[in-house]
Amino acid sequence: MKRILFLSPRLPVPADTGAKIRTSNILKQLVKHFQVDVISFSFETNDHLHKKSLENIGIHVELVKMHEPSFWKKVLGVLFHVQPFSCLKYFHPDMVVAVEKALREKKYDLVHIDHIHMAHYLKFAKQLPCYVDEHNVEYKILERCANVEKQPFKKALYRQQSTKMKKFEARYLKQCQGAFAVSEDDAVILRAITENAVNTSVMANGVDTRFFVPNADAVEEDSLVFTGSMDWLPNDDAMIYFCKEIMPLINQKKPQVKLFIVGRNPTAELQAVVNKNAKVEITGRVPDVRAYVYQSKIFIVPIRIGGGTRLKILEAMSMEKAVVSTSVGAEGINYCNGGDILIEDDPARMAEQIIHLMEDDDRRKTLGQAARQCVLKEYDWDIIGERMRKIYESP
Numbered sequence: 478m479k480r481i482l483f484l485s486p487r488l489p490v491p492a493d494t495g496a497k498i499r500t501s502n503i504l505k506q507l508v509k510h511f512q513v514d515v516i517s518f519s520f521e522t523n524d525h526l527h528k529k530s531l532e533n534i535g536i537h538v539e540l541v542k543m544h545e546p547s548f549w550k551k552v553l554g555v556l557f558h559v560q561p562f563s564c565l566k567y568f569h570p571d572m573v574v575a576v577e578k579a580l581r582e583k584k585y586d587l588v589h590i591d592h593i594h595m596a597h598y599l600k601f602a603k604q605l606p607c608y609v610d611e612h613n614v615e616y617k618i619l620e621r622c623a624n625v626e627k628q629p630f631k632k633a634l635y636r637q638q639s640t641k642m643k644k645f646e647a648r649y650l651k652q653c654q655g656a657f658a659v660s661e662d663d664a665v666i667l668r669a670i671t672e673n674a675v676n677t678s679v680m681a682n683g684v685d686t687r688f689f690v691p692n693a694d695a696v697e698e699d700s701l702v703f704t705g706s707m708d709w710l711p712n713d714d715a716m717i718y719f720c721k722e723i724m725p726l727i728n729q730k731k732p733q734v735k736l737f738i739v740g741r742n743p744t745a746e747l748q749a750v751v752n753k754n755a756k757v758e759i760t761g762r763v764p765d766v767r768a769y770v771y772q773s774k775i776f777i778v779p780i781r782i783g784g785g786t787r788l789k790i791l792e793a794m795s796m797e798k799a800v801v802s803t804s805v806g807a808e809g810i811n812y813c814n815g816g817d818i819l820i821e822d823d824p825a826r827m828a829e830q831i832i833h834l835m836e837d838d839d840r841r842k843t844l845g846q847a848a849r850q851c852v853l854k855e856y857d858w859d860i861i862g863e864r865m866r867k868i869y870e871s872p
Contacts, residue, residue: 478512479586479869482579482602484595485517486567488540490527493741493762494706495788496612499659499682500591501531503610506862507589508535511869514583516575518543518567539579541572561642563615568597576601587654587869596649606654608868610680613659613783614666616643621782621805622710643670650675655868660809680865681809682788683858689795691849695771699835700735701727702773704766704789707759708742711782715806718824719779720750720757726828728756731835736777739769767796774835775799778806779827794818795852797845801831811855817847 489500507513515531519540528538558565576598579585588602590609599607616639623635647670650656656671657680658664667677703719705712716738727734734756741762743751751757760769770776776793780803790807793800794817800807801819814820819834821827834841 478510480512480514480583481507481587481589481869482576482583482585482605483507483513483515483589483591484576484598485515485591486594488517488519488521488524488527488538489591490530494709495682496592498788499612500610502683502685502858503591503862503865504531504536505534506858506865507869509862510866513537514579514585515539516541516572516579518569518572520545539575541569541575543569543571559641561615561619561638561645563638564594564597564642564645567594572598573601580605590653593646593649596645596652599649599652607652608655608657609650609653610657611646611650611659611663611667614646614663616640616646616670617666618711618783625714625781647671650677657865662809678864678868681856681861682791683856683861684788684791684795684852686795686849686853686857689767689792691797691845692767692771697774698735698772699731699733700737700773701775701777701831702737702739702769703777703779704739704770704792706742707738707740707744707747711780712740713744713747714782715778715780717747717750718781719777720747720754722824723779723828723831724754724757726825727831728754730832732756734835737769737773739763739766766792770796770798773798774841775801775831777831778802780806783808790818791852791856794845794848795856797842797849799834799841799844800848801827801834803827810851812851813847817844817851819844 489497492498492501514537516539519542524540531538585605588605588607590596593609593611593615596609619635619639619642623632626632626635650671651674653675655676656667657678658667659682661679664677664679707713724736736757738759743759751759776798778787778790783805787806790800803822804820807820812818819830821830
């Protein structure tokens, strides 16, 4: 049985963000076929307890204590360092020691780099095949942040960081045996910036179709729902945009409709926007998002920034929910617009689509049923895991 060294910027449990959900599910798939050792930075005081959930399924976990950098260290890193700050902050001498020690004491067959931010450590494993799992094309996210940012100084910073990140991604991916992209769109971009120097495979996001199941007994309210970590800029931007531009149009014609924003750490700006609309509620962190999804008629994904694929969409589709999304929000998913999802980028037309869908029970049911069939066919984690197994077991 092959042994994999798995390097992660954060412990992926509890799986309370999109990135952690992907990482934790990939680990669950890998440990079925390989011996897996994880070395991860630890930012939370309870990580030593959380890691037991991975150890209980046979994964060895070593934590490297890390603290969030100070404000001034962030400023200096953003302004003056040649590397993008989001990658720079994950290069730490204690991680170097841990990686070198692991490579010295055990015989590994390959190294799995979770997120491009950990690619610094490739140079310590040059003798081994290394694969980078690109959860997103990071420079594209920064580029899109710049495109929607109104404040000139922030816009300039996003553009600067995007340029640095593009160079970083290209440089380190070229040193790998292979790279994983979560969508064909992302794979095309990665192949372009690396000049096809690395074998880039699509390893889509998945969903646990046995956990995110339909609930025929759920009583739906006249409500919309959005889920996600609200300290993640694309989610924050999406909800501020929706609350300002789209929700008022919906409430003009349907004043009873509510919006539930389900996710941890909402920003002060989002809180201020929500406080102006009594029909919008931020729940904060909840033990199980399914309850809010079940009770709502429509799952919305009005994302304008991002890349990769949205796990939240796959989860909602698996639960047979009608989904209304922007084209960016549904990027990377092999959908059929009007068949298993509704795509709309214009705010007024999105409001109209939502209003009509709220009134049409049969249409919502048809969309939801088609959506679940889509994820069962292509996006179950077992399917994703089998694709990765074949690559890692090849000579």
